[in-house]
Amino acid sequence: MKILTKPKYIYYSSLIIFICLLLGLTIHTIIVLPERDHRDNLTPQIIQGKMVWEENNCIGCHTLLGEGAYFAPELGNIYKRRGGSHGGAYFIKAWLKAMPTNIPGRRQMPQFNLTDEELHALIAFLKWTSEINTSSWPPSEKG
Amino acid sequence: MSYSSQAIAKPYFTVAITLFAVQVLFGLIIGMQYVAINIEGIMFDTARLIHTNLLIIWLLFGFMGASYYIVPEEAEQELYNPKLAIQSLWLFLALTIITVLGYLLLPYATFAKITGNQFFPTMGREYLEQPTIIKLGIFAVLCAFTYNISMTILHGRKTIINLLLLTGIAGSTIVFIFAFYNSSNLVVAKYYRWWLIHFWFEGTWELIMEAILAYIIFKVTGNREIVEKWLYIIVAVTLTTVILGIGHHYYWIGVPEYWQWIGTLFSVFELLPFFFMLLFVFNVVNCTKCHSSNKALKLWALSTPIMAFLGAGVLGFLHTLAPINYYSHGTQITSAHGHLAFYSTYVMIVLAIISYTMPILQNNINNRIVQKLEILAFWLMTVSMSFMVLFIAVAGIMQVYIQRATDLALPFIEIQNSMMILYWLRGAGGLVFFIGVIIYIIGFFYNRHLAVD
Incomplete structure (x- = not known):
């Protein structure tokens, strides 16, 4: 012993x-x-957006700040990548409504049929996420 | 087999192996979707949910089976409550089937709605996608398991292997509490999610794995004293490195930069437990005469530390250094590391303990056909997994280079087609792996069929 x-x-x-x-x-x-x-900016809408994000299993294909699946693009900076305050919100909304693209040979995203309220909440959540200080990750704007 | 309650391991292993086959089948479906071969009605995220969730669940079944075999023998005592062990098997299986069917048959959002996710949101986070009520059920199963194992050990002989196993099991159950915490602040939610995911996959599960490995080596060599001495070193190194090793998940999720230094430093040290496991197995097995004529077992037991050192150790070490992780985080490289790490540590150790226990549980020690099938399955699975990981890792390096490291970075989706050849090769690897699993299953059930009662 x-x-x-x-x-x-x-x-x-x-x-x-x-x-x-x-x-x-x-x-x-x-x-x-x-x-x-920047949690001071958290609004009930952003919190609802996080819920929309989670309840549609977005990380089943995408990554958010690098965590999730690697089948579809990183979305932590999607708001900034698609124009930020100059059209980022407009782009994301139009994009989600246009799914699926049905372009042959391209991976398809399903149509989630989100309501306008859910869409705006999701966009608010993605905007808030893109403003987190992530130590300048991702290395390229492309995600 | 010295105690009748050890036979409870058998149904646990049977369920584990069956779920393993389903898990790999869905992995194959995902692999096919990467090369644009789709099955109508199964979305990528659905298949991936089943692939990752079943991985965790069948490994838990495997750990439970292993513990129900090892603990009574080590404690020199029948299992405290065999009935509870059987009941929790059925509960766990029912929860698994409900979850998988829910994923398959319902849109995820509907599944979330009808299980009341809006009242207690915990769904939609990687590995924790199960409905909240299912998580409660899993927690109950884990609690019953911990209770049963600790009461058995409490009333019996307290060996190092048993105490280590108990530490791993109790630790897994305790950190599962974090499955129920989901802050509305994404950064905080991510921060505490790792307290479950990191401590399971790199901490408490690693302790369980070390205990099972030590038990097998002890059984093969018959030398408890040496095994225990090594176990002390391995466990001490694991515990000192794993806790702050959590830092390597914290580089880019919004927490302060000092985590990059802490994570990098402890990621280097996290290589050590695997290094010591390698030294341990080869020192101990070389210096003592092996009693076992079970060739398949020797194969599993000796290659687990080698593969774990490469997959979890070296590959993990390379990928978790902050300056490298800056580029590799969230790419196919992550996927490559994940696959080899899970296969080499947890899959292999569960298959090793099954290889040791099943012939004993079946009273037909080392049937030659079963042995041949198992050895063939070992080579098919291990080699194809190694190649799969190589292909995904190369795809990941290409992805990093084109998408992140050049000035003219291309968008994610544009470059996926240029990696298509690698995805095809990976798919072929997946197919060979699946064939390996089928051969393994045939051996496993043939063995069960042969049982002399």
Whole structure:
């Protein structure tokens, strides 16, 4: 049993030390986060938009800030990519309404039949997401 | 088999293997959609939901089966509540079938509506797409599992392998609580989602994997003392590296930049547990005489640490360094790493423990035909997976170069066609893998059929 006491000590102490470090870093992250995620701008519409995003399983094909599936383009910066305040919202709305494109040889996106309210909420959510400080990721505007 | 309740492992393994086949079938469907071969009525996201969700679920079935076999023997004690173990098997299977049918038959938005997602929104996040009520059911199954295992260990002998297994199981259950937290702030939601996903795939599951591997090596070599000594090192390294290793998921989701330094540093260290597992298996198996005549088992047990070192270790290490991840994040490279990492660590360890336990559970130790089928399946699956990963990784490098690294970056969809040859090759790899699974299944059920009662 002599051998066991020392590793056990390392086992528990390392666990506690690293959990404390993670909690400390998390507290710091949560404190400084409002500056980076501009949560002051969160509106009920944006929150509804996040729900539209989730309830249609958009990450089943797309990525959002790089997380999701890799079958369709990154959408974290789609609002900016498609013109930002100069037409970004208009483009996304027209695009979603035009699906599917039925262009042969091109991957098809389904028609989700979103209401105008849902569309505007989704666009507001994508606009808010594009303004998160992501340490200048993605490397190219193309996503 | 020393305790009758160990036989509960058998139905768990049967369900796991069946779901494995379904999971790979849907993987094949996804692979075909990449080369524009579509099946009417199955959207890409539906197939992917089933592919990723079933992966997690069948591996959990596998871990449960493994634990119900290992824990009673190590504790020298019958399972605390065998009835509960059987009941949770049926509950878990029912939840799985409802979820898969829901994905298949309903539009996802309808599935979300009728399960009341609007009252408690947890759906639509990668790996956590199940309806909230299904998540509650899974949590109940995990709690019953943890309770059963901990009571058995509490009343019996407390070996290092058992305690490690319990740590992994209890840890998995505890962090599953984060499945129910979904902040309306995307950054916060993403931050805590990783407390579940990262700690499962790189933490608690890794502990379970190490415990199963140690158990197999102990059974093959018969030397508990050496196995335990190595296990201490491996576990200590795992625990010290995995917790802050979570940083490598935090580079680009909106949290402060210091996570890039922390994530990169600990990603380097996250290679160590796999390195030690490699040293462990080859030192221990080389220096002692092997008792087992089960050739398939030796193949699984010896190649798991090699493949895990390459897939989860080296490939993960390369891809999670912040300056590289800046380019590779969210591309086919992520997919390549994910495939090899899951196959080499968790799939292989579950198939290894099945390879060890099934002949014992079936009273027909090392049937020659079953062994041959299993070894053939091993090579088909392992080689085709390696090539698949190679092809997707090359596609990913092309994608990064054309879409992200040049001044004249092209849009995502424009460059997908230029990678078509690689997607075809990957699809061929997927087909070979599926054939491997079919051969494995034939062996598995033939073995069950042979059972002498």
